[in-house]
Amino acid sequence: MKPPFKRIVVxxxxxxxxxxxxxxxxxxxxxxxxxxxxxxxxxxxxGEATFPSIRNFHRLLGIDEAEFLRATNGTYKLGIQFCDWRARGESYFHTFGDFGALSGSHAVWGQHHRLGEAGLGALGEQCLPSVMASQGRFALPGENDRYDYAYHFDAALYAAFLRELGERRGVRRTEGRIVDVARRADGGVDRLTLADGRVVAGDLYIDCSGFASLLLGRTLGEPFVDFSHWLPVDRAWACPTERIGTELTPYTRATALEAGWAWRIPLQNRTGNGHVFASRHIDEDRVRAQLLQQLDGPALAEPRLLRFQTGHRKRAWVHNVVALGLSGGFLEPLESTSIFLVQWGLGRLIDLLLSGAPFTEQVVADYNGEMGRRFARVRDFIILHYCLSARRDSALWRAMATMELPETLAFKLHAWRQAGALHQYDLEGFDATSWLAIHTGMGHWPERADPSLGDVERAVALRGLQWRRECIATAVAAMPKHEAYLRGMLGGRER
Incomplete structure (x- = not known):
């Protein structure tokens, strides 16, 4: 690492x-x-649910999967089950999997919709991890398997796990509450003063101070780009419960409710529960009661209320301060992207530090532009879940059905509706398969089919989809239940 960043303070x-x-x-x-x-x-x-990119982060740090899962009470995650989003009583999976070809005459989704054969089952039965999730089974992907996975874990234990690893690798931890931030002549941060009078100084500061945004927001005054017009949820009640013999599902559950949605995240020793909601549409106490009514085990603590605003700081990097995590921005946890955004911003920063190139104004501007687009791409994907809903049974769902969409999302929706095109921008958080899972899970199909689908005879297309469905069903039937797999792996027995 070259000057001027010899001392980095997080x-x-x-x-x-x-x-x-x-x-x-x-x-x-x-x-x-x-x-x-x-x-x-x-x-x-x-935040106890993650996105598959976390596995790349763990590989870079040399983290052993079994050791990590033991330390954090972790479980495997194949995706998210969405309940009651399209309409009450309906559900579908968004998994980290593969639906086969996405375009052309052999597009699996296109042929499935074209045939309309009840005997083929739902489109999700053409996706291996969706079937695994629906049956509560898990196995690591083989060399030729085209699916990925992530984790559920206790966030506090994860921080402790990384702290132990970080301190072994030379991180110096300083305990103390910051009471003053001194500025340099050029506007950057010079030093921090702690409550006991100690002073901490660095060349580069990484602001991970959470919603307080102590350095970037409070000290440097970087303005906030507000997404609440499109994502109005701004509160969450969270409550852990005991496990009472319920199945250890390899997926997160997100259930749409009157003015938001509830999460359920299974850990080895407990279940994480929460209710995200828009306070403009419902009273906090009513939401708390709704959450408690649907818990499937005794509460381990009183529900905790969190307040937030969706959006991000206009610039993540200002002078010698870079914000990562909640201090730089927050998108509601529907698709478990908070750690993904930390990881991406951190990875870009490390690449720049390792390059040894000078941090010019253009380099910083490029970083900020890329970070802003990352937030916008994920924002659009989350909005998709709301705007495709057919629910009109409460104020929130009626408002989401009629709001004006971001232009980037409106264009994507137009391309899909008109021609079944899964348009992708740069710096997407979710690939075309994920967009397909939400569109089709919500019953949102193109108005016109690709004419080339007709190039394949109906009988041929039907046999192909039946064969794929049967192969997936056979493969899943041979897999162990998620809890059995996890127990065997953590116990050191052969898988």
């Missing part, structure tokens, strides 16, 4: 802070990484 712990500090200490040589956190403040510690 402000804030939690998952974002310790991901950042540990990755920097692993990747960089020749400097110091110091993390400042206060046990008085604590961490949000609610």
């Amino acid at each position: 402000v804030g712990g939690g998952a974002a802070g310790w991901m950042t500090a540990t990755a920097l200490a692993t990747a960089l040589k020749g400097g110091t990484v110091e993390l400042v956190e206060s046990e008085e403040i604590g961490i949000v510690g609610v």
Whole structure:
């Protein structure tokens, strides 16, 4: 690592802070990484579901999967089951899987919709991990399997796990509450003063201070780009419950409700539950009652209320401060993307640090532009879930059905409706298969079919889809239940 960044200071712990500090200490040589956190403040510690990219992060850090799962009470995640989103009583899976060809005469989804054969079952039966999830089974993908997976885990234990690893790799942890931030003449941050009078100084500061955004927001005054017009949820009640013998499902569940949605996240030792809602459409106490009514086990603590605003700071990098995690922005947790956004921003920063190139104004502007587009791409994908709903039974769902969409999303919807085209921009958070899963799961099909689908005879197309469905069913039937697989792997027995 070359000057001027010999001393890097990470402000804030939690998952974002310790991901950042540990990755920097692993990747960089020749400097110091110091993390400042206060046990008085604590961490949000609610985000317990992840996106498959976390596995790349773990590989870069050399983290053993079994060790990580033991330390965090982790489980496997194949995707998300969406209940009652299109209409009450209906559900579908968004898994990290493969629907076969997405375009042309052999597009699996296109032929499935064209044939309309009840005997073929739902389109989800053409996707291996969707069938695995529906049956509660799990196995690691083989060499030729085209699906991915992520994890559920206890966020507080994950931060502790990374802290231990980071400190072994040279991260210096400083316990203390920051009471003053001194500025440099050029506007950047010069030093931090702690409550006991100690001073911490660095060349580059990474703001992982959560919603407080101590450096980027509070000190540097970077404006906030508000997404609440499109994503109006702004509160969440969270409550863990005991496991009472219920099946350890390899997926997150998101259930649409009157003014938002509820999550259910299975861990080895407990279940994470929460209700995300729009306070403009419902009273907080009513939501708390709704959450408690649907718990499937005794509560381990009183429900905790979290308040947030969807959006992001206009620039993530200002002067010598880079914000990662909640300090830089937040998108509601519907698709478990918070850690993904931390990981992406951190990865880009490390690449720049390792390049040794000077951090010119253009380099910083490019980073900020890319980070902004990442947030916008994920924002559009989350909005998709709401705007495709056929529900009109409450104020929230009626408002989401009539709101004006971001132009980027409106164009994507037009391309799909007109021609079944799954248009992709740069820096997408979700690939075309994920967009397909939401469109088709919500019963949102193109108005016109690709004429080339007719090039395949109906009988031939039917045999092909039946064969694919049967192969998937056979493969899944041979897989163990998720809990049995996890127990065998953590117990050290052969899989």
